[in-house]
Amino acid sequence: MDPRLRGDDTLGWQAVLAFVVLTFFSSIAASQGTDPLKSLGFTPPKPGTYQLQHIMPVPEGTVLDVDGAEKSLQHFTRDKITLLSFIYTSCADPDGCPMAYQTFDDLKKHIVAKPEFTDKIRFVSLSFDPLRDTPEMMQHYGGSHVRDKQGVQWFFLTTPSPAALEPLVDGFGQDVQIVVDKETGRMSQELSHVLKVFLIDAQGDVREIYTTSFLLPQVVMNDIETLLMEQ
């Protein structure tokens, strides 16, 4: 049976995998000091001195929160500045989902020092593996961030089905491809994707897109401040 169709025993090992990877990244950040936002090789333009273009509107669709409640995605992409990333909890690509998680974590810590921003920003991690990433799985993945009421709100969402996911993936332009064995032509269980992080303004327009290979927290923070200065 295709493991993506299997509901049993996946929570345990995926939770372990996510925990190991995320813990590793946290330890890297800790070893590099307390402010990862200083690690740029150039001087970026100051917030508000440049314009972020309106790239596209956020698509509409239905998502599930960690309690399994169905909600419109717009509920999580309007009225605040939103950083949204597609993830899947079993992703171990160091340049992929764990990198996005770590960047969100770094930004959240940074924003703690700027309490005036806290209630104007939210983070969203949205799974594109709804068969394995159940609301329960997403709650495990989010850990203490799920119920944290002190810092920036961070939502861990999934979708009820691949059919519900498809318009979101398509609308954001988030690719999901299946790795195929060139010799046999058979599809593997491995998903291939260019993991992106979307910066969304309070009106629900995507204003910047980052790939995790070039996901620089200082630049993201500047972009957030640039959008806040528009308000």
Next chain:
Amino acid sequence: MNPRISQPILAASLALAGLAFVAPSFADETCNSPYTTKLIKGQEDFVYVWTLGVEGLGDGHDKLVTIDVNPKSKQYGKVIASHSVGERGEAHHMGFTDDRRFLWAGGLDTSKIYIFDIARNSAKPKLIKTIANMGDKTGYVGPHTFYAMPGRMLVGALSNTKDHGGVTGMAMYNNKGDFIAKYDMPTDNGGDGYGYDIGINPGKNVLLTSSFTGWNNYMMDLGKLIKDGEAMKRFGNTMAVWDLKSMKAKKVLSVPGAPLEIRWSLKPGDNWAVTASALTSKIHLIKQDDKGEWQAKEVATIGDPAKIPLPVDISITADGKGLWVNTFMDGKTRYFDLSNPEAPTQTFEKVTGKQVNMVSQSWDGKRVYITSSLLANWDKKGEDNEQVVRAFNWDGKDLTMAFEVDFNKEKLGRAHHMKFGTKSLRTAFDEIDGEKVAVINDAQTLK
């Protein structure tokens, strides 16, 4: 295997063990945007060739031709697909979107942009959208360079709607093909406003542009153009250094003689680029000086500039230590040792055609492909107008031809730009019988 280690934990451990060796994917095979992913580091399966239509040859239209280039394939060296766009519009360059799902291709005469889906069936690209209003949206003519940015495509143009001269700019679209913004090439502080190629170094927040010439010149017969002294003055002589984040030009560099392709070194830690100037036949190095200022300087000569060999394309090796240079007029493919980018040295040359234009190499550098066409009105005439794609094997000492596709004989047209394809990926979401589905494996789909 240690029986106490479960498979998932082992997988995680292996992933973590590999972290120390993982660098950001600042690379290509070998001339894509650094944002282009899913690089083909093994054997490429296909070469896509954006081909200019020739009146009276086949259907006479521009077309995307797919050649099977996997030696293990029964169709090795054969044309396996050809998608005509239904008109002739001076097909020229192409570029992948960042996720490598779509291949954008432009027509320099019609200013149309064609978007092909190469993810659903990489052996048979399908035209899914045509953008026909770039001129109306931007005032630009001649979409030339298609350069991926995250979720977007930056299109470098060559000309403008007002006078069809060389003053132009860049147009930005999202990956769906919706227009986002335009950016004029600088015309102050020494800028001539001309455009051609784009090269981004995300780690330095720098975007470089180069400069060629406008529609009036690139659509003119080459023999006539060369005799037109005034027209010959209307070529770009600059490169511009842009702040990538703000998309503002910060500095104009003097690079005489139409600097064309821009290639950043792919070696992590290198922060320099090279370009070749077509009319002066020079290689220029672009890098920061001791004060952090971006500078351009001439570092090598290609052939005998007095004979105008016309370097038209360059391809940098994955390690940043070598550079292929194709010179159109003498039909030579040359190799420069770039170990010292301050002083590139030519170490090899070979006549690979009666006229040669684009040159592309595999990631490992073992395979080199060339095409023949420069521009419809600049190509040679008569018997010298051979139109081919040639594949060569490179052993570090010589180029040995592996196969050739004769585009005249196949009634395809003029072979210009090439991009590689693979059959190792397919989109996870598909449309079957009009219904969107998630593909799970060979036998299963989920609605």
